Each structure stands twice: as C-alpha cells, then as structure tokens.
Amino acid sequence: MTANLSHRPRDTADRPSVSGRVKLDELAAHLGLSKSTVSRALNGYSDISAVTRARVETAARKLGYRPLSHAQAIRTGQVRAIAMVLNSDEPDRHNPFLQDFLAGACEAASHLDWTMTISTATSERDTLKVLSRLFEERKADGFILPRTAVKDARIGLLRSLGVPHILYGRTGYGQPNTWEETSWFDIAGETAMRNAVLRLAGFGHTRIGYVGSDLKFNYSHLRRDGYTEGLHEAGLPLDPDLIRDGARTRDEGAAQAMALMQVEQPPTAIVFATDLAALGFYPVAQDLGLEIGRDVSVIGYDGIPESRYARPALTSFAVDSHVAGQRLATLLIQQIRGDDPASLRELTEATLVEGGSDGPPTRTPQEMARKLQNHNNQNRGDRT
Amino acid sequence: MTANLSHRPRDTADRPSVSGRVKLDELAAHLGLSKSTVSRALNGYSDISAVTRARVETAARKLGYRPLSHAQAIRTGQVRAIAMVLNSDEPDRHNPFLQDFLAGACEAASHLDWTMTISTATSERDTLKVLSRLFEERKADGFILPRTAVKDARIGLLRSLGVPHILYGRTGYGQPNTWEETSWFDIAGETAMRNAVLRLAGFGHTRIGYVGSDLKFNYSHLRRDGYTEGLHEAGLPLDPDLIRDGARTRDEGAAQAMALMQVEQPPTAIVFATDLAALGFYPVAQDLGLEIGRDVSVIGYDGIPESRYARPALTSFAVDSHVAGQRLATLLIQQIRGDDPASLRELTEATLVEGGSDGPPTRTPQEMARKLQNHNNQNRGDRT
DNA sequence: TTTTGTTCCGAAACCGGTTTCGGCAACGGA
DNA sequence: TCCGTTGCCGAAACCGGTTTCGGAACAAAA
Helix, strand or coil: CHHHHCCCCCCCCCCCCCCCCCCHHHHHHHHCCCHHHHHHHHCCCCCCCHHHHHHHHHHHHHHCCCCCHHHHHHHHCCCCEEEEEEECCCCCCCCCCHHHHHHHHHHHHHHCCCEEEEEEECCHHHHHHHHHHHHHCCCCCEEEECCCECCCHHHHHHHHHCCCEEEECCCCCCCCCCCCCCEEEEECHHHHHHHHHHHHHHHCCCCEEEECCCCCEHHHHHHHHHHHHHHHHHCCCCCHHHEECCCCCHHHHHHHHHHHHCCCCCCCEEEECCHHHHHHHHHHHHHCCCCECCCEEEEEEECCHHHHHCCCCCEEEECCHHHHHHHHHHHHHHHHCCCCHHHCEEEECCEEECCCCCCCCCCCHHHHHHHHHHHHHHHHHHHC | CHHHHHCCCCCCCCCCCCCCCCCHHHHHHHHCCCHHHHHHHHCCCCCCCHHHHHHHHHHHHHHCCCCCHHHHHHHHCCCCEEEEEEECCCCCCCCCCHHHHHHHHHHHHHHCCCEEEEEEECCHHHHHHHHHHHHHCCCCCEEEECCCECCCHHHHHHHHHCCCEEEECCCCCCCCCCCCCCEEEEECHHHHHHHHHHHHHHHCCCCEEEECCCCCEHHHHHHHHHHHHHHHHHCCCCCHHHEECCCCCHHHHHHHHHHHHCCCCCCCEEEECCHHHHHHHHHHHHHCCCCECCCEEEEEEECCHHHHHCCCCCEEEECCHHHHHHHHHHHHHHHHCCCCHHHCEEEECCEEECCCCCCCCCCCHHHHHHHHHHHHHHHHHHHC
16 A cells, blocks of 8 residues: 555645646645635735745745636635627627727736626527526626617616626616616717817807717717707707717618708708718718818717728717726726725716818808709709 | 524525525425436436436426536536637727627537637737636636737647637648647638639739738738739739738738839739728729729728728628637537547638729720829929 | 733635446346 | 346535634733
8 A cells, every 4th residue: 555655756745736737735735734724825814924925925926826717716606707798780780999898898807817708699688698698607797788778678687686787888868767876887978979069160060960879779869969968059059950860880871961961951060979870971972072071071979990091081089999898897896896886987088089071161051052952953964 | 403493484405595596406406306416417427317307407497507607617627618819919900890700609609508708918928828827717618719820829838738729710831730730710811812813814904913911920821822823823924023911901001002003014903912901002092093993903801891881892802700700619619528629620711792893904004004104293293 | 820812824614516436226137 | 036237316525716613822911
C-alpha cells in the first residue's frame, strides 16, 4: 500500500489538476491553509488577518488561480452574468452600432469581472420565452431590455419573476406611475428633436415637418413631443399635416416624407426621428428636383455612419452607443448587487453632428409648393 | 419537536423552494423516486425503464423543471455555452450583419439548449486575454473565432489550452498543414471574385482592376487569388498596376480606387473585395466625372444593406450571415460533444445580387484615359 | 489567576445537480 | 432447486466552490 502511494509523482497538494488549472484546494494546500480560509480571504471577509489575506492574494495571482464561475454560482446563486435578448424580427434590426453597444456593455461588465450573454428571439412573444429560459437556467442574473415599448410585456414578466432588469429607453408613455420602480438609461431624444426644430427655426424656417417612428416604441412619443415643444418655443404653429409617423425603415421614411411634400403648403425643412428615415428622403428629394441642404433642410437622429457618407452629409443628433452599453451594464450590476432600482436611472443627451443637409431656407413654402407643382407638371409632361 | 415539525405547511416534497423553481430533489420526491434515478432518466441513461423515464419526463414538463446549468456544470464540466470575442478596435467594425450573425448562432445554440456569451476586446492582444479568462472561468465550452488572420494567435492559444474552437474563415494562407486539425466555416470569397471577373469579362471589359482588403486577414489573399484566377480563365493578362490592397474602410477604398484610375491605362471595371470599399468609390467616380454602371463598372462583396441603397445599387456577392452563425454554432457544439474537429468544415458560396453598378464598357481603356485626362485638365483650369 | 472578549482560522455542512457502485428482484437455464 | 444473469433503482460520493459554526490562541479586564 505504502509502496503504491509512493508511485504518485508528487504530493497531492502540489499536483496540478487534470485540466491544468489550479483549484481552491490546491491553492490552500500550497499556502498551508484551509480552503475555507482561502475562500474568505479572496472574498474579502473581515475575519481574515491582513497578512494572511495578502499572502493568499499574491499566491493566487502567482498561481493564476481563477474560481470557476459556475462552482461559485451553485452556492451564491449568482453567475456574474448579465444578458440581453435581441428581437431579430424587426425591420430595422441592422444596427451598425450593435457592436459599439456590446463593446460598452462588455467592457463595463468585464471590468467588474462579469460577463455578458446574449440571445435572440424571433418575435415579441418569443422574447418572453427566451428571457424565462435564460433566467430559469440561471444563465444570467439580470437583463438589459433594449428598445422599450410603451406597453412592454418584458417588464411585467421580469418584475413578476423578481428578476433584476434595466431598460434601454423609458416606457409607459402617458401612463405615469406604472414603472415607478424600474431603472433605466435613456438618451433624451425629445431634447434633440426640440433642438432640431429650434435650429431650423433659427435658420428662418417656418414650416417644419416631422417624420416619426413606430408609435409602439416609447421613444417615438417622446421625440414627437420634443418636436412640438420646439415649435412652441420657436413660436411656430403646430400643423398636424406636417406630422407623419411610423417610419422605421428607409423606404418608410421615403414614403412619409414624400407624403409631407405633397401637402398644400409643403415644409421647407423636415426633422426625422431616425437617420434611416432621413436617408430615405434623399432619393425622394432628388426625384422631386430638390437639393437637400439648399432647397430643403433635413435633420436626423442616431448618428449612424451612413449619414456621414450621404451627400450632403446628414445633420444628425448622434447617440453614443458605447457609453449607453457601458452605463446600462454598470447600473444593472449595481442593481443586482442590491441597489434600489428606482435610484438607478440616467438620462443623457445626443450630440449634434453638423452636416450639410440643413441651412437657411431658399424659398417660402408658397414658392416651394409652386416649384413642386412645376416639377410635377414637367414629369407628367415627360411621361405623356 | 414533533409539534414543531407539524407547523410546516406541507410535506417537504411538495414545498416549492424559495425562488419558486422546482429542484431535482422535489421532482424526485413528487415522483417517489430517488434523485439519482430522476437525473439518469432525464439524461437518457439506459438503465432506467421506459415507463419510469416517461413518468419522469411528463412530471418534469408538468412541474416546469429546469436544471440549473451551473449546477450541472460543476459535475459535468460543461456549461453548455459557446462564446465569441469581438475586437472593437477595428476600423470596419460597424458590421450591420452582426445581429443577423448572432441571431443565427443563438438560434442554433438555443435549439440545442445551449447559450451564447459574447465579449469584446480592445486589441488583438487583449483578445487573447479575454479568451483565456472566459475559458478559465468556464464561461464557455468553446469559441467562435471571427475574422481569421493569416497568422492567428488565437488559434495557437486555444489549441495549446485544448479548448474547442471553430474559425469563421480559413487561416494559414500559403502555409499548408499548419491548421490541419482546425474546424472552420467559410464562404468562398475566391469563387465570388473569380465570378465577378468572369462576369465583367463577359460584358466585354478587358482591363479590370481589383481593390483588396488588409492582407493580414486570410480572406484578402483568397479573394485576390480569385481575382487573378478569374483573369486567367477569361484569358486576360494580369497587370500588377491594376491591383491595390489594404482597403478596409470607405475612405481607404476611395483612395485605392482613385489610385487605380490614375494608372496609364485605367481600368473600365473594378472588383472590390468589400462593399464598403466599393461604396467609397462612388464619390470618387462622381468627382472624376464617371457614371458608375456606364462609364465604369463596379462589383463588391458582402451584400451590406447600404449597397442596396446606393445609386446605382451596387452589384455585389452577398454573404448570408445568418446561416454562417447558425452553422458555426452547430459545428462548434458538435466538436465540443466529441466530433473530430478536422471533419467539421464547411465551405459555402456567396450569392450574386445584381445592381446597376456594372454592365458593358462604353469606352476602351484608351478612351477612358483620355476622358480622365480631359476631366483633369478641366478641373485644373477651374482652379487657376 | 481567572474571566471575558477578540482575533483568526479550520472543520464541516451546504449548494443542486451527476455519476459510481452495489443490491434487490425477477428471470432463465441447468 | 439453485445459480448466474439481467433489469432497474437507491445510497452515497462527488464536483469546486461558499458559508456557518465553533474553537484555539492571545490580550485585556477582573
């Protein structure tokens, strides 16, 4: 027996485990301490002397000890991971900023030694199922909910499950007090839209149109409010004919903008709730014989890279997706660690990026109407 | 004591645990079986009778039992998760297809009851650190490596660690046998480039330029090979003056294409290794007084949404990121489950999406040179 | 010197699963 | 009837950490 034991190459304490990683046991044996002491030392318990803690920490670093997150999780109940579920069903899902956003979130998470798991769903209902599954299997301790809707089923689900979550965007437009205890991070699109109107009014525009996004999203309402507030502050009348909604894609933006240009007194400037819709207007303007930036002014929102490469470059309020992800992850982790959700809210602002797509009006709305009329007639003439 | 026990509201077996989820113990008690039996029944062991297995499965479904993935992981060593680390440092990181890719990967993963965790790094070296950390903490059982380089440090790292991984793209261009045991999924960019040249040659072009991407990436070499092979098949000479590399961004594409147009005998058509670079050529062509699709033909690769909205729409070889993600996740999980890495390789093809950016040449190269000369002179005249 | 109180650490239980091992019962063959 | 299989299941060990609890050592107070 003893002879048999002597065949073991080294003492158990120093023998590295199969996979090459060093386990808590081994670290403890190496230090001549019990594994409970080592564990408490690494987790900052106060009943470990400073010298011991220091010894443990240096040894852990030297041996490259890293606890298995799932081994910790089994006792602590936390996997140190946050998750986000994307809905791949949406027409405007091709967001070039997704990577920036993820980078921000991952950066913040890994800075706190957390990770980020992501999943996708094929519909709004599927999103709820995916969220449930991820939490039931404890793949994540909390969730970031992107693209908040006015009435958002995800929030109800997670709240009833008691799962920490944070919204990217606000919710419950028009129904105050329904989301009292929810934490969120948002960018004040309403302020941007207001500033867009004021900027255009400052240029001298008096008829300013607006093309909004799908009203199921909370931000659509806020941005439209910002538009109307801007008009109010500029002392301009609010004309319902100049407001169109529901443009999520380029094509929809084109259609709504086209509709705007066909009112009796067309706008000389249009504020778009999204860059994508604004870019949809570019070929429309060309078809109408209008030069963007001179004949008609355009301002967008989002700051997508394509807007920089449009000709003229689109004046837009740019969103910093990187810090959005960063803040959302940070706030969510704080919430999971016990902070009051209601205290974890942040509202930032988009920054204006000037392009060549807006400027002083070169025509009055009446002249604009006449020009469009002429252009129409010409085209009709062409066809016959 | 007994009196005390009677205070418990229900039998231990039926009492739901604190969090509301049902545990294996409880499921077992509910069934009157031991938890080892239940566990084996759910995991398909052969020493459980068919009737018992059926009972267990229906009960599990009815009670909504879901094992905690980290509790399983502690024994099995697998967390049923795959991961991908994105490098946020890259100039062309704004990939609108990221979500499609993730959707494909997540879809395949969750179909097998796996999840996907993602992380980002700020440099190539940081990528290695992040990979190590993720694996040391066992946040993932394997990795998808996007954007493979010719010499890719990630592969060496993961292989030395014995961690399953799969490449999105091939590697080791020019150094065969260095990646014998690696599994990968790729789209044959070389075939696309070859077909692009043949298509243009078929239109009648005889001087066809090429703007490639950064040669540190493996695909750059393959696509350039495809270009030269296409020339060869078309019976056209290979002119080094018509080949430019290193264009990753729009601006770089613009610069390289501009350089191409300034050779003695400029091309009448250009094949771009990426859509982004091709789109960079649009304003350049305009500046040169060339109409894309008539005066000069352009073909790209990737099929990014923006190429559809360019005027004229860019003819491009479109990549299906969704199936790429799907296949990569599937193959990786197969590998983790024990399949031979070398057997897990797939090569698919991009599909041609015709736009208006290419067609028969309207000029000979000589005429093109003269036109550019004239244009240059005019502009010079403007300036003085 | 004894008591009380700290400080610091180890033993062991614990988390929720998986896997090993052994045993009981039924069954078939000699 | 006896024995060796075979089928099926339970007891217990196990995974790698965390947390509870108790106790030894030492200092301060009585």
